[in-house]
Every structure is written in structure tokens, then in C-alpha cells.
Amino acid sequence: MKTEVQRKARDSRAPLAVGALAISIALGLGIAPPPAHAQDAAVHVSIPAQPLGQALLQLGRLTSLQIFYAQDLVQGLHAPAISGTLTPEQALQQLLRGSNLEYSRQGNNVTLSRPAGAGAAVLAPVTVDGRYGATTEGTGTYTVRETAAATGLRLSPRETPQSVSVVTRQQIEDQNLTTLGESFKSVTGIVTSTSDVDRTDIHSRGFFVDTYQYDGIPVSTKNDFFGTSNFDPILYDRIEVVRGATGLMTGAGNPGASVNLVRKRASSKVFTGALGVGVGSWDHHRATVDLSTPLNENGSVRARVSGMMEERDSYLDRYHTRNRAMLFTAEADLTANTTVRIGFEHQAKRPTEVTWGGLPMLYSDGSPADWSRHFSIGAYWTNWNTTSDTVYAGIDHEFANGWTLTANASRLDSKYNSKLLYLLGQPDRVTGEGLGAFANRSRQEFDQNSGSLQASGPFELFGRRHEAVIGLVGSSSRHRAGNYPPLETSPIGNIFAWDGSYPEPTWGEFYSLPTEVTRQTALYGAVRLSLSDSLKLIVGGRQTRWKRDNGADSMRHNEFTPYAGLVYDFNEVYSGYVSYTDIFQPQSYRDANGGFLDPVVGKSYETGVKADYFEGRLTTALSIFRIEQDNVAERDGENFVPGTSEFAYRGAKGLTSEGFELQASGELTPGWQLSAGFSRALVRNPDGSRYTPYRPQNLAHLFTTYVVPGTSGKLTVGGGVQWRSAVYIDQTTSSGVKARREQGSVTIANLMATYRFTPNLSAQLNVNNLFDKKYFNLTGDGQGFYGSPTKAMLTVKYAF
DSSP states (O other): OOHHHHHHHHHHHHTTTTOOOOOBBBTTTTTOOOOHHHHOOOOOEEOEEEEHHHHHHHHHSSSSOOEEOOOHHHHHHHOOEEEEEEEEEEEEEHHHHHOOEEEEEEEEEEEEEOOEEEEEESSSOOOOOOOGSSOOSSSSOSSSBBBBBSSEEEEEEOOSSEEEEEHHHHHHTTTOSSSSSHGGGGGGEEEEEEEEETTTEEETTTTTTEEEETTEEEEEOOOOOOOGGOOOOGGGEEEEEEEEEEEHHBBOOOOEEEEEEEEOOOOOOOOEEEEEEEEHHHHHTEEEEEEEESTTTSSSSSEEEEEEEEEEOSTTTOOOEEEEEEEEEEEEETTTTTEOOOOEEEEEEEEESSSOOOOEEEEESSOOOOOTTOOOOOOOEEEEEEEEEEEEEEEEOOOOTTTTEEEEEEEEEEEEEEEEEEEEEEETTTTTTEEEEEEEEEEEEEEEEEEEEEEEEEEETTTTEEEEEEEEEEEEEEEEEEEEEEEEOOOOOOOOOOOOOOOOOOOOOEEOOOOOOEEEEEEEEEEEEEEEEEEEEEEEEEEEEEEESSSSSEEEEEEEEEEEEEEEEEESSSSEEEEEEEEOOOOBBTTTTSOOOOEEEEEEEEEEEEEEEETTEEEEEEEEEEEEEEEEEEEEEEHHHHHHHHEEEEEOOOEEEEEEEEEEEEEEEEEEEEEEEEEEEEEOTSSSOOOOOOSSEEEEEEEEEEOOOTTTTOOEEEEEEEEOEEEEEEOOTSSSHHHHHEEEOOOEEEEEEEESSSSSSSHHHHHOEOOOOOEEEEEEEEEEEEEEOOOEEEEEEOOO
């Protein structure tokens, strides 16, 4: 009887597809089964008493076993503490003591089951936890099982009729990603534009990405002066990027993409965590902490702290910064189905002798300029201090009928103070003379109060099971800004002799700009209708009420945003989809009658094919898209706004963006993780000319890691490349010469290696720009900012 149970359990893995949890070795990665004698090599194991599911996950990290089971099989079961030098199978047997569970083993694959007389013998497909759940930390994978970022419905990437990319916790750690700007380079179709040392703008399909979400709550981002792109991802479980228009979930914004940052949760019922220290190029010193602990005996109340502190110089002359990030969060299970959470997030940076903008890439005679990568225009008095604090709270309740109710509230306070210097014009190639100076000292503050209420779950109709989501969201933000005008500025002189000693201007009295208040409320909803076993239709919409006041002017808009998507499963692996989405962006231009123009509307059409391989461990997608931007402001001839000297504007047809994207992420074989993508976006002005030719049309990225066989899971090696196509900008110099500056295609190679000395202690080396490629980013004003030379970072981590 036992043999029959084991056979059925093994055979059930095929229909499970994505309903099984595979626990891998070292950093959560599996490896190909080694020879039999290597499979049973004894290792030192130290696992504390904890819920059985978490203990099995930890065993998978320490050994070469991959353990498959359904979530309800281990629910409510606890494992005893084990310690000593044991073979993987001996450790597994000790963890299963008293659980009344059996296992079968083929090589390194282990399947858990109940004895024949103890209940259902065949593992049924169920929603699973851990490796394929929404949370990515501890899973060791480069893919996710589900996301709600596009529609509010918790769907797998294959079930979502829109392009979605996720940077998981494992990717963040393997690539040693310490800023969001660096993280976006690992996302298919995202163009990162570094214009100075403390700012990275991101664009998708030709449009600036101005909408971020935190745990699904939208936060508007006008620009990156508040330092968002330098936020440290150590506080987040994952970074979700939905490409195309995203008005259903975000309201107002551009049609390129939206970013959802999902914070870490206080979910562990046992004490666990990790401490890390790192040293790197240019005196980079970094310390990290991530600790979770129960606050009562049964773990129904839990807390977590995660954060980092770092201090570093740069490949740029004189630059120095001190950065910190911290997350404090706690959760409590009020009942078996109700959880409340609170948290505080803090991000801050304090750089000195900073750059604002780049370097002129043309001389006044039109010839190309070439600079040393370490050359910096930062003056000794420049700085760019940013602080962002968020207090948040939420509650989740699961009803017996499968519906969930979630409420969230947050308060964001961001501010920055800066003293900056910008260079104007082009210098003489011989004398270095001819540049002008623009000095700026400013202070800005942005705060936003947000709240949301969302219900989602299944319902029965016409004998079939469907899903629905409905939500109410509101926010009120306030933007205060002002500056200290420079009373005089000194000439730049010979730029070739620049050493940062340019004198600080005398500043005038603070001049405050009108406070801008924006309020947005919306009701949204979507249903996923099961038209047949293979065909699913998602339809939805969002009604948004938007208002902005600055004391003198007021804008109001009521907009309906539709959403529609159709997904057809060709078989268990492949699906095809089509979708339509849109989004609106208010604008402050006025027409000849004195009224504000209607919002710019971005419409996104998309179709493609998605696939899940190896029971969902590897996901791929090919998408073809077209975006149309309408009602873009253009000057209305010589007409003026009545009663003013301002030119009047009218709405006109705007940009079009067409292209395709191909991406793959997940596990190719046990122990081999991959994230790769290629994208092509052709963005055109209404007259057919190329829009922003200084941004690449084609992008590619690849990063992979592999657990080296024969090392008992101790050694992981990896690497990758990032490639982008050539760019250019046409410019008329200060001498009236028309010239073009080009940057050819760029390929950057990176390497990493991790060695686990003990189950708790590991070291990781990351080397970026391995071949020391010299390249620059072009900006819209013809300046260039050079990328980093070869950079190395060694990180030592101790995990509890």
C-alpha cells in the first residue's frame, strides 16, 4: 500500500504544475542530481524548532534535496530542532518525526505524502506557499507564482494579459543591487538614463515612468529630485513592473509602465535573520541587518527590522556620500483569518560635492569632446540631501467563502535640500573657455496621505467559477517648493583646469513658490470570467476624480479608464492574450478660451504568447505592443490666453510607440537560475521622426547563476551582460555649428560568486563592468554622464 501511495504522489506532480513547492539548496537554488555517493554526503545541519514548512525550506537551502508537497499537507505541523553532522536523508527523517508523513525519493527529488489510511492519498492541486507564492524571499527563484500589480486580481504572470516583470529578492541579492536605479537595468524594456551621480530616470516604451506604488498604493513621482532612484531595495521583497498603460490600478500617469515596490513582511514565527558587512571599490563600506522575531509564545504577534548603512566615495573626483535605509514593521494575527500590520520606512542620503547634469559632449566647433571618467563638475559646496519617511498600516481578512478584504493607509513625507551647479554651453577645445554657470539652491517638500479598501474573491455564475475585485482608493498630496536665488555667479574659466574650487555664490532670500495640492479618489473594479476551461476574459474600469489647486489656478477632471484582456490556454504550457488599457495625464496648458486642456490620454494595445515550463519554474513571454498618446499640447498659432501674455495651446495627436519584448525568468534545471530579456521600441513624433534619439531603441539583458556540482551546494557562480543599441543627439553649439554626438552600442559584463563556508556563513563577490568599458549616457540637452569603471564588492553574511 505504501508503494502505491508513493507512486500516486509522484504521478500527481504533473497536474500540480505550479501547485508544488520545490525547496532547493544554497540560497534557495537546486542543482542537478549528483552521483549517489554525493547525494548522501554528510553536512553540518542546525535547524531550530519551527513550523514544518519553514524547516523543510531551510533544509532545502542547506542540502541538495528538492522537496515537493502541497501546502495543506504540512499546515499546523511543527518540526523539532535538529543539529549535528547528518546526511540529507537523516536530517529529513528527523524533521518528519511525529508528523505522520511519509516520503519517497528519486535522486534528490523528495515527495511527501500521507499514509494510505490517514486521508487523501493523492496530492491535489492547491494554492501553495513559499517557492511559488507571492513572497519571493527565501525561495531562491527568479520568478513569481502570482502578482496583482496589473489588475488587482492575484494572477500568475501567464494569466495576466499584460507584460509583467518582477525582480525577486534572490535577484537583488545575487546581483548586489543597492539602488532602484541599478535594479531597473535588470527589467526587460526599461531604459535607465543617468544624468548625474544621484539621479536615474526610467522610461518604458518611450515614456517617463512617473508612477510608483508601495504595496499597491500609488504615489506620484514628478521627477527624481527626491531621490527615489537611489532608494535601497534592501527593504523590499520584490520589485514589480507592469509595462504599458496602467490606469486601472494607478489612475493618472504616463502610459509607459508602473512600478510596485512590495515591502518585506513580519511573517516569521521563529527568530531568524541575517547580518552583513561589505567592502568595495572607492572606499565603499556597507552594513546590513534583517531580523525577524515573534513577540509572544505562539508567534501570533511578530516584528521585523531591516536596514542598511553605508558610506562611500565614487569613481568621480571628490564625491562622498552617507546613505541609510530602515524598515520597522510588526504584524498581529487577531484571529486565524485576520491580520493587522504597521510599519515605518526611512530612506536618506547625504552626498557632497555632487554633480548636477553631465559634461558637454561637443566642443564649440562641433567636434566631439572626450573626458576622463573621474572628472567631476561638483564644487566643494554642493550637496543634495534627501529624506523620505513613510508610516503605514493595514489589515487583511479572509472570509470562509474565499473572499479577502484588505484596507491600507499610509503617510509619506519627502523632502530635499540642495546646492547645485550646472554647466551651460560648449567649451573651446583649445582654451577650455566658454561655459556658463547656473547655480541653484532649493528646498522642496512633498507629502501624501493615502488610503485604500479592496475586496476580491471567487463567485459562481452559469455553473462556472469566476473572480472579481473591487476597490476604493484616495489620496491627498501637497508639494511645497522654493529657492534661494544666486545674487551673482563667477565665470567658469578654463574647464580643463577645474578642481572643484569654484566659489559658492551669495544667495538671496528664500523665494517660496505656490503650494500645490492634488487630490485623487477612484472606484475601480474588474472581473475575470471563465468563458470556458481554456478562455478567460478580464474586463474592468476605474472612475477617477482628480483635482489640483495651487492657490491661483485649479484643475478638475473626472475620467473613466477602461481595461479589457482575453487569455486563451492552448495547452498546459502555452497561452495567448490580447489586451487594451489606457491612462490619463492632466496638463496645465490653456486654450484660446482660457480653459485648461483636457488630459493627455495614452492608449495601449498589446498581444502576445506566454508559457510556463518545468511545472511553472520557468516563465517566458513574447509581447507585441502599440501605444498612442493623444491630446498632447501644441501651440495654437499666434493665439494668446485671454488677458495674459501666454501663448494658447490646443490638443493634438501625440507620440506613437510600437515594438516587441521577449523575456524569460526562472529555473532552467535544478540549480540554474536565469533572467533574460530583449526589447525593441520605435517611438515616433506625429511627423514620423524619431522621438528622443538619445535613448536606445533596443535593449537586452541576461543574468544567470549556477550551483556548481560536486561542491555540496557551497559554491554558486554567476554572471551576465547588459546591452543597449547606439544613440545620438543633434545639437547647435554656442558657435552656431550644427553637429551630432553619438554613442555606439554598449555591452557591460558582470560576474558574481558566492561561497557558503557553513550553513550560516557565506561570502559573495560581485564585479561589475568586468572589461572596464568606457561609455556615457546622453541627455536631452546634449550632455553626457559617464558610467562606472570596473567595480568590485565583497559581502560577508551571517544568517541565523
